[in-house]
Amino acid sequence: MDLWQAFEARATVRTFDDRPVPADVVVKAVRAALRAPAYNHLWEWGFIQVHDHALRSSLADATSLEDVSDPDLLAVKFATLPEAARQIYLRALPLQRTMLLEAPGLLMPVYRPKRGEHAPEGPADLNAHAAIWMAIGYMLLSFVEDGVYGCTIPPGRSKEAQRLLGVPADWETATLLPFGYPGGKVVRSAHPTDVEAFLHSDRFRGFSLPTTPEPLG
Numbered sequence: 703m704d705l706w707q708a709f710e711a712r713a714t715v716r717t718f719d720d721r722p723v724p725a726d727v728v729v730k731a732v733r734a735a736l737r738a739p740a741y742n743h744l745w746e747w748g749f750i751q752v753h754d755h756a757l758r759s760s761l762a763d764a765t766s767l768e769d770v771s772d773p774d775l776l777a778v779k780f781a782t783l784p785e786a787a788r789q790i791y792l793r794a795l796p797l798q799r800t801m802l803l804e805a806p807g808l809l810m811p812v813y814r815p816k817r818g819e820h821a822p823e824g825p826a827d828l829n830a831h832a833a834i835w836m837a838i839g840y841m842l843l844s845f846v847e848d849g850v851y852g853c854t855i856p857p858g859r860s861k862e863a864q865r866l867l868g869v870p871a872d873w874e875t876a877t878l879l880p881f882g883y884p885g886g887k888v889v890r891s892a893h894p895t896d897v898e899a900f901l902h903s904d905r906f907r908g909f910s911l912p913t914t915p916e917p918l919g
């Protein structure tokens with residue numbers, strides 16, 4: 703698979719079949735992560751595989767991860783979003799906890815934050831956070847080459863989750879990453895293709911696509 707095939711194949715997948723993902727596929731994905739740039743050349747990262755099901759359940763509790771499927775609630779919550787974005791939330795929210803419990807694999811990438819990350823004075827204070835997300839992107843592309851997909855779910859409250867996995871309190875969790883072989887046909891959501899709208903020359907011309915009335919977290 704060449705790089706562009708991987709870019710085009712990658713998608714977020716939230717339902718999986720039962721087939722376990724071979725250990726070497728996970729090792730390869732972590733090897734890919736370690737090819738990512740790191741702001742301080744230290745790669746202070748960990749990728750914790752969570753096999754134990756009771757532990758996964760405690761993790762879901764610790765991060766308050768719930769499936770939200772009440773159609774009325776969802777309709778109100780996302781009423782102002784453009785249709786394509788609303789469809790993603792309607793598909794995703796009923797599966798947030800289920801994914802964590804039922805995906806054949808679960809990774810929790812953790813990192814040592816840069817001092818200042820919690821009260822940033824500018825984007826550079828988020829460099830440690832940014833760097834591990836590059837690594838996560840590399841992992842997802844490596845997975846794609848092996849037919850494996852996943853979903854990134856950054857946890858709301860993670861200190862208890864970290865304690866459960868023995869992660870020091872001064873580290874952070876970038877995301878929870880359930881992964882596996884897709885449970886059905888991979889649904890690829892539309893991505894922008896209008897490069898002109900994104901590529902600027904000498905001067906930012908503004909953002910020309912619909913924006914949300916208020917940013918969603």
Ligand SMILES: Cc1cc2nc3c(=O)[nH]c(=O)nc-3n(C[C@H](O)[C@H](O)[C@H](O)COP(=O)(O)O)c2cc1C
Pocket residue numbers: 712713714715716790794795798853854855856889890891
């Ligand atoms: C930083 C980040 C946070 C995300 N959080 C969630 C999440 O909490 N739950 C979820 O189901 N998907 C989450 N996603 C996946 C996005 O919904 C998905 O990437 C987006 O809809 C585009 O779809 P695609 O990945 O299939 O191209 C997240 C993605 C990113 C990059």
